[in-house]
Amino acid sequence: MAQGFKTLAFALFVLFQHLHTSLGAIVNRTIDDTFGDEVTGVPPVFLPPGMWNPPECGHCDIRPNASLSFNETYLETTYLPDGPVGPVGFTFNFEGTALYLFFILVNGVDGITYTEFDVKINGGDAGKFVHTPDPTAPGFAYQQLTYNITGLPQVNHSVEVITQGQLRAYVNFDYAIYTLDDALPPSNTSGTPIGPRPTGTPSSPIPNPSSSNTPAPPAPSTTRGSSALISQNILASSVIGGLAAFIAAILA
Ligand SMILES: *[C@@H]1O[C@H](CO)[C@@H](O)[C@H](O)[C@H]1NC(C)=O
Ligand SMILES: *[C@@H]1O[C@H](CO)[C@@H](O)[C@H](O)[C@H]1NC(C)=O
Ligand SMILES: *[C@@H]1O[C@H](CO)[C@@H](O)[C@H](O)[C@H]1NC(C)=O
Ligand SMILES: *[C@@H]1O[C@H](CO)[C@@H](O)[C@H](O)[C@H]1NC(C)=O
Ligand SMILES: *[C@@H]1O[C@H](CO)[C@@H](O)[C@H](O)[C@H]1NC(C)=O
Ligand SMILES: CC(=O)N[C@H]1CO[C@H](CO)[C@@H](O)[C@@H]1O
Numbered sequence: 001m002a003q004g005f006k007t008l009a010f011a012l013f014v015l016f017q018h019l020h021t022s023l024g025a026i027v028n029r030t031i032d033d034t035f036g037d038e039v040t041g042v043p044p045v046f047l048p049p050g051m052w053n054p055p056e057c058g059h060c061d062i063r064p065n066a067s068l069s070f071n072e073t074y075l076e077t078t079y080l081p082d083g084p085v086g087p088v089g090f091t092f093n094f095e096g097t098a099l100y101l102f103f104i105l106v107n108g109v110d111g112i113t114y115t116e117f118d119v120k121i122n123g124g125d126a127g128k129f130v131h132t133p134d135p136t137a138p139g140f141a142y143q144q145l146t147y148n149i150t151g152l153p154q155v156n157h158s159v160e161v162i163t164q165g166q167l168r169a170y171v172n173f174d175y176a177i178y179t180l181d182d183a184l185p186p187s188n189t190s191g192t193p194i195g196p197r198p199t200g201t202p203s204s205p206i207p208n209p210s211s212s213n214t215p216a217p218p219a220p221s222t223t224r225g226s227s228a229l230i231s232q233n234i235l236a237s238s239v240i241g242g243l244a245a246f247i248a249a250i251l252a
Contacts, residue, residue: 025183031092031176034073044092044173051085052077061111062170064104068142069174074104076172078112079163088171089117089162095187096180098150099159101129104172105144107137112168119147120160124193143174149194154184157191 029038034054036043046052052075053059055066066072079088099121106113115131129146163171 096178
């Protein structure tokens with residue numbers, strides 16, 4: 001009898017282990033500006049090359065404390081609408097269902113401290129962020145969530161973060177987080193363009209410009225359906241496997 005209970009307990013343990021694994025580990029991964037994706041090590045590509053400065057920058061007037069940034073790194077640049085350089089930005093890929101961007105924002109510091117960027121996901125206009133400096137606030141705001149989007153299909157998304165337009169801007173990227181279900185197999189599908197969505201922080205939300213002449217349709221994806229199906233199948237087989245162990249234990 002004691003043996004039976006032991007086996008039963010073990011069967012239950014196996015059942016819940018299986019359930020846990022197949023329900024998936026929803027995890028967050030980081031993409032540091034410098035060290036890159038915590039799994040692949042691939043960093044974002046910053047454009048134009050050579051225009052982005054690390055904390056050690058000798059000629060930079062605005063000097064955030066790198067110790068307070070993620071991984072003690074950041075890359076910053078200043079955008080000048082009439083400058084020779086043109087738009088500034090960075091691109092990266094991620095495979096996941098949600099994305100969060102974290103910047104260093106600047107307030108009570110002399111210089112160009114306004115921050116603005118547009119986000120394109122898979123080529124679609126997926127949002128805009130604007131920070132108007134508050135001269136009465138502390139100089140620097142670290143690890144600020146400036147953009148987030150959730151509910152994406154878990155496929156290969158390409159992200160472009162671009163600063164352009166009429167205003168001079170300070171852009172300081174620290175890191176990104178993306179969310180994925182790591183029980184799903186790697187996707188072999190590229191995401192479709194993500195259309196306009198509300199975004200921004202509570203302090204500085206502004207609506208998307210409606211000037212886009214390339215309407216980005218909402219993004220249906222067949223991959224999400226099949227991924228969910230795979231997940232369900234794994235779940236179902238785990239439950240069956242667990243139940244079989246459970247029944248075996250009762251019969252033992
Ligand atoms: C992932 O990070 C975001 C942003 O920090 C957070 O809101 C979310 O709860 C995290 N999700 C998980 C699964 O840790
Ligand atoms: C930067 O931040 C660290 C951690 O809070 C602190 O110890 C250090 O004194 C700061 N450096 C400057 C120059 O403010
Ligand atoms: C970056 O920071 C994370 C979280 O603190 C840490 O786990 C990771 O080892 C750091 N990476 C590097 C390259 O320092
Ligand atoms: C995602 O797509 C990009 C661009 O097509 C490609 O370079 C990259 O290898 C893909 N990554 C994965 C994990 O499939
Ligand atoms: C990815 O898709 C392509 C074309 O659909 C296919 O030829 C290839 O075998 C797939 N690779 C994987 C790893 O599934
Ligand atoms: C985690 C988080 O900050 N989520 C935010 C993402 O953006 C939406 C829309 O702006 C907010 O409502 C969420 O709080």
